[in-house]
Amino acid sequence: MKKMLFSTRPFFVDTALLVLRVGVAIMMITHGWSKIVNFSETMESFPDPLGIGVALSLQLTIFAEFFCAILLGLGFMTRLALVPLIIAMLTAAFMVHAGDPFSDKELSLLYLLSFIFLFLRGPGLYSMDGQILKKKRY
Incomplete structure (x- = not known):
C-alpha cells in the first residue's frame, strides 16, 4: 500500500496524464459543441477581442475548443493541438474577462493551467503520440 501511495513509477504518471488529458478534453469539447450547435445565436453575442471580426473569432474558438480538444483527448499531435487551446484560454481570461x-x-x-501543464509534460505513454514514439524507438 505504501509503495502505491508514494510511487512515481511511469504507470501512475502516465495514468494521471491520461485522466487529465481526456478529462479536460471532454469538458472543452462540450464548450465547442455548444458553439457549433448554436452558431447563429452565439455569433450575435460573441466578443471580438482581437478585432478580426465576430465570425472569425467564433470560428477560431470553435476550432480550438472542439477540434483541438478532440486531438488532445486522443493524444495525437498533442503539443500542437494545445497551442490554440492555450491562446483561446489566454484570450478568454485576460481579454474577454479582463x-x-x-x-x-x-x-x-x-x-x-491544465493546458500549460500538459504542454510542458507531454501526453504520456497512453496516447497516440506516446504509442507512435514507442514504436519508433525500436
Whole structure:
C-alpha cells in the first residue's frame, strides 16, 4: 500500500496524464459543441477581442475548443493541438474577462493551467503520440 501511495513509477504518471488529458478534453469539447450547435445565436453575442471580426473569432474558438480538444483527448499531435487551446484560454481570461471579477476568469484559468501543464509534460505513454514514439524507438 505504501509503495502505491508514494510511487512515481511511469504507470501512475502516465495514468494521471491520461485522466487529465481526456478529462479536460471532454469538458472543452462540450464548450465547442455548444458553439457549433448554436452558431447563429452565439455569433450575435460573441466578443471580438482581437478585432478580426465576430465570425472569425467564433470560428477560431470553435476550432480550438472542439477540434483541438478532440486531438488532445486522443493524444495525437498533442503539443500542437494545445497551442490554440492555450491562446483561446489566454484570450478568454485576460481579454474577454479582463475587467470581470476573478470568479468569471476562474474556469478559463483552470483550463489554461491544465493546458500549460500538459504542454510542458507531454501526453504520456497512453496516447497516440506516446504509442507512435514507442514504436519508433525500436
